[in-house]
Amino acid sequence: MTHALPAAAAPALGPPAATTLERFSYDDDIVRKFLFATLVWGIVGMLVGLLIALQLANPFFNFNTPWLSFGRLRPLHTNAVIFAFAGNAFFTGAYYSTQRLLKARMFSDGLGRFHFWGWQAIIVSAALTLPFGFTQAKEYAELEWPIDIAIAIVWVAFAVNFFGTIARRRERHIYVAIWFYIASIVTVTILHVFNNLALPVGILKSYSIYAGVQDAFMQWWYGHNAVAFFLTTPFLGLMYYFMPKAAEGPVYSYKLSILHFWSLVFMYIWAGPHHLHYTALPEWASTTGMLFSVMLWAPSWGGMINGLLTLRGAWHKVAEDPVLKFFVVAITAYGMSTFEGPMLSIRSVNALAHYTDWIIAHVHTGTLGWNGFMTFGMVYWLLPRLFQTKIYSKRAMEVHFWIASIGIVLYVVAIYSAGVTQGLMWRAFDETGRLAYPDFVETVAKLMPMYWMRAVGGTFYVIGMFIFGWNIIMTWRNRPAVYDVPVIEAAPLARSHEPVVVLPEPQGVWARFRDARWHRRWEGAPLLFTTLTILAVVVASLFEIIPTFLIKSNVPTIASVKPYTPLELAGRDIYISEGCFNCHSQMIRPFRYETERFGDYSKPGESVYDHPFLWGSRRIGPDLAREGGKYPDLWHVRHFQDPRAVTAKSIMPSYAQLLTEPTDFGGIQKRVDAMAMLGVPSGDAINRAEAMARAQAKTIAVGIVEQGGPRGLEDKQMVALIAYIQRLGHDIKVQTAATPPAAPRGGTD
Amino acid sequence: MKLSDIMSNAGLSIYAEIALVLFLALFIVVVIRTWMPSRRRGLDEAAQLPLDDGKVVAHHPEER
Numbered sequence: 001m002t003h004a005l006p007a008a009a010a011p012a013l014g015p016p017a018a019t020t021l022e023r024f025s026y027d028d029d030i031v032r033k034f035l036f037a038t039l040v041w042g043i044v045g046m047l048v049g050l051l052i053a054l055q056l057a058n059p060f061f062n063f064n065t066p067w068l069s070f071g072r073l074r075p076l077h078t079n080a081v082i083f084a085f086a087g088n089a090f091f092t093g094a095y096y097s098t099q100r101l102l103k104a105r106m107f108s109d110g111l112g113r114f115h116f117w118g119w120q121a122i123i124v125s126a127a128l129t130l131p132f133g134f135t136q137a138k139e140y141a142e143l144e145w146p147i148d149i150a151i152a153i154v155w156v157a158f159a160v161n162f163f164g165t166i167a168r169r170r171e172r173h174i175y176v177a178i179w180f181y182i183a184s185i186v187t188v189t190i191l192h193v194f195n196n197l198a199l200p201v202g203i204l205k206s207y208s209i210y211a212g213v214q215d216a217f218m219q220w221w222y223g224h225n226a227v228a229f230f231l232t233t234p235f236l237g238l239m240y241y242f243m244p245k246a247a248e249g250p251v252y253s254y255k256l257s258i259l260h261f262w263s264l265v266f267m268y269i270w271a272g273p274h275h276l277h278y279t280a281l282p283e284w285a286s287t288t289g290m291l292f293s294v295m296l297w298a299p300s301w302g303g304m305i306n307g308l309l310t311l312r313g314a315w316h317k318v319a320e321d322p323v324l325k326f327f328v329v330a331i332t333a334y335g336m337s338t339f340e341g342p343m344l345s346i347r348s349v350n351a352l353a354h355y356t357d358w359i360i361a362h363v364h365t366g367t368l369g370w371n372g373f374m375t376f377g378m379v380y381w382l383l384p385r386l387f388q389t390k391i392y393s394k395r396a397m398e399v400h401f402w403i404a405s406i407g408i409v410l411y412v413v414a415i416y417s418a419g420v421t422q423g424l425m426w427r428a429f430d431e432t433g434r435l436a437y438p439d440f441v442e443t444v445a446k447l448m449p450m451y452w453m454r455a456v457g458g459t460f461y462v463i464g465m466f467i468f469g470w471n472i473i474m475t476w477r478n479r480p481a482v483y484d485v486p487v488i489e490a491a492p493l494a495r496s497h498e499p500v501v502v503l504p505e506p507q508g509v510w511a512r513f514r515d516a517r518w519h520r521r522w523e524g525a526p527l528l529f530t531t532l533t534i535l536a537v538v539v540a541s542l543f544e545i546i547p548t549f550l551i552k553s554n555v556p557t558i559a560s561v562k563p564y565t566p567l568e569l570a571g572r573d574i575y576i577s578e579g580c581f582n583c584h585s586q587m588i589r590p591f592r593y594e595t596e597r598f599g600d601y602s603k604p605g606e607s608v609y610d611h612p613f614l615w616g617s618r619r620i621g622p623d624l625a626r627e628g629g630k631y632p633d634l635w636h637v638r639h640f641q642d643p644r645a646v647t648a649k650s651i652m653p654s655y656a657q658l659l660t661e662p663t664d665f666g667g668i669q670k671r672v673d674a675m676a677m678l679g680v681p682s683g684d685a686i687n688r689a690e691a692m693a694r695a696q697a698k699t700i701a702v703g704i705v706e707q708g709g710p711r712g713l714e715d716k717q718m719v720a721l722i723a724y725i726q727r728l729g730h731d732i733k734v735q736t737a738a739t740p741p742a743a744p745r746g747g748t749d
Numbered sequence: 750m751k752l753s754d755i756m757s758n759a760g761l762s763i764y765a766e767i768a769l770v771l772f773l774a775l776f777i778v779v780v781i782r783t784w785m786p787s788r789r790r791g792l793d794e795a796a797q798l799p800l801d802d803g804k805v806v807a808h809h810p811e812e813r
Binding site: 251255258262489490539 | 764765768772775776779780783784791792793794795796797798799800801802803804805806807808809810
């Protein structure tokens with residue numbers, strides 16, 4: 001339909017500038033599209049989540065199928081719930097509220113549709129690549145480079161559509177919800193581009209241009225701010241719009257919302273390094289991250305209070321209106337996770353919580369509670385307005401609310417307990433000063449009851465999703481034959497927004513400042529506003545990131561650390577595509593209970609050739625930074641083939657396919673060349689990577705046969721992966737033994 | 750001489766403190782101007798924006 005109907009004559013009372021009023025209508029079709037996508041991907045993403053929860057409770061649920069194994073599905077779950085469920089929910093609310101707040105139809109219906117279909121295509125491509133092992137190995141940025149480019153294009157289309165709408169707005173003041181959207185759109189663009197800079201070595205394979213500490217730093221600058229600017233600020237924008245709508249009154253304090261906004265923009269971007277406490281990251285960076293994280297507590301709680309107090313005088317409605325119930329729990333969950341986040345960022349707390357399920361519990365309070373319940377409340381509020389009929393079942397809304405709430409409680413209570421239990425077991429010493437639980441698997445087996453309880457909680461939440469979906473579909477079926485589209489009338493924005501009555505120019509600096517005309521000018525300039533937001537984000541990022549790249553003392557080099565051999569590199573790529581880093585860290589922290597268990601703590605200089613870094617963020621299995629040489633090759637063959645044949649209580653999936661899948665020797669040279677382009681000194685391998693790889697594989701395969709293992713493994717993935725695993729932690733031992741740096745095991749032919 | 754050599758010896762640590770002071774100063778400016786009495790009316794009006802969907806003057810049916 002047309003969106004610029006013929007202008008009507010202005011009423012006599014209008015200001016002189018607005019001689020004509022414009023007529024237009026809002027595009028709700030795009031909002032309905034995003035709403036359905038939110039539902040579909042929410043169900044898919046959460047079902048995958050439930051499956052991987054079951055896999056941890058019992059490895060049977062890996063079904064001995066490579067593309068259904070935990071390591072490959074975990075990124076699919078996180079990508080689906082973050083970018084597909086929460087992403088589409090944000091777009092739903094943003095397209096609805098932006099048009100109404102700006103009194104303008106979206107800039108382009110076509111760009112809106114491109115954004116919608118483009119985003120869904122990206123999600124489908126994620127579902128078609130991640131289970132098959134195509135991954136960049138960076139959390140929440142796993143998608144390979146062609147998909148990353150597609151994301152950038154679709155995101156820019158969204159941005160053009162969004163800023164185009166702002167340019168055509170008929171409302172002078174830009175409401176705070178739009179500020180949050182602007183910050184999200186520009187910051188996500190910056191984060192996405194810089195964290196995904198990679199060198200392609202094939203259509204679905206690339207290496208991060210950063211290595212080791214620098215890569216870790218970039219990744220968690222991205223990872224933390226993906227939480228901030230994809231799951232927090234967009235949803236705060238939604239809160240500042242839909243909460244007043246549902247409560248039928250303005251936000252408690254608009255001034256507080258302004259402060260909330262600027263504090264988050266100033267502080268969030270610095271907080272990333274708290275994901276890397278006690279790792280090989282320089283200490284100043286981790287301290288900066290911690291301080292800013294703790295400071296974030298104040299504005300976050302300011303925002304929470306602002307959201308909750310919007311219900312002042314309307315608390316009685318909460319008991320009757322399920323929409324408000326969802327919002328109240330959502331904002332409470334925001335408060336809980338933004339209290340817990342700063343607490344977890346304190347180093348001593350982090351020492352206990354890092355690598356454990358505590359972090360998983362923290363994240364799920366935020367996502368299930370804050371993002372999930374904001375989405376449910378918003379969608380239920382939208383349903384009667386978008387489908388122009390009554391909600392099919394209010395009772396089902398109530399059931400959904402309670403079943404999902406119980407689901408969250410079961411989930412997080414179980415997983416908080418699991419996290420603290422495992423964290424305490426790792427650090428427990430007995431009276432003789434030795435580790436109380438030296439066998440890592442003891443600390444895993446203990447968690448099984450809690451993992452089952454988590455799966456029950458997750459099931460409750462998923463059942464809630466199905467009730468939600470059923471209610472949406474039934475409401476949609478009752479829609480009218482023809483949607484009514486209200487035609488809105490508003491004056492176009494005058495070029496100048498000086499007051500019509502010209503006041504005398506204030507005298508003196510203070511008077512001019514107080515008069516605040518400068519500020520109104522500033523506020524009316526979204527371009528300047530956006531620039532300032534970008535400036536705050538970029539300046540903070542540069543101050544934190546640049547020193548690790550340019551100040552040498554931040555990454556001391558270690559002479560004995562050498563690049564991987566071609567075969568080890570191939571093995572490392574198998575490690576990446578199987579998603580081993582989702583369960584195994586490669587970063588030993590400088591605590592006695594860690595060094596006793598795993599060996600010497602990790603140094604920054606050890607990962608200088610790691611494109612990408614593989615430090616990991618969770619220890620479902622033991623750390624592998626010093627795994628090389630701990631067990632004979634045959635042990636690894638048996639263990640990969642059937643982990644429970646070696647460790648009865650292991651929950652690791654079986655990797656029997658490694659015995660039959662061939663190593664891609666033909667592709668090795670290209671990968672070595674790519675590493676060389678990234679600055680890795682590859683030596684001889686630059687000319688004959690394949691021959692070197694074959695020779696090393698032969699040596700290892702012969703050794704396996706001598707130990708009594710199967711024959712014919714020299715061209716199989718098993719040998720490549722074992723070559724890599726046996727290399728882990730090897731080089732640093734060369735140094736401590738004070739011998740001249742030897743060639744890596746089997747590295748020469 | 751590499752860029753990292755130059756940067757390592759340039760004594761740049763003071764820059765981080767300058768950035769912190771600038772950020773704090775800017776934040777204080779934001780606080781002051783948000784609470785300026787002259788802005789109260791404008792902000793109160795802004796707070797009402799979500800409650801105003803625009804003046805409906807006609808209805809237009811749309812094929813679904």
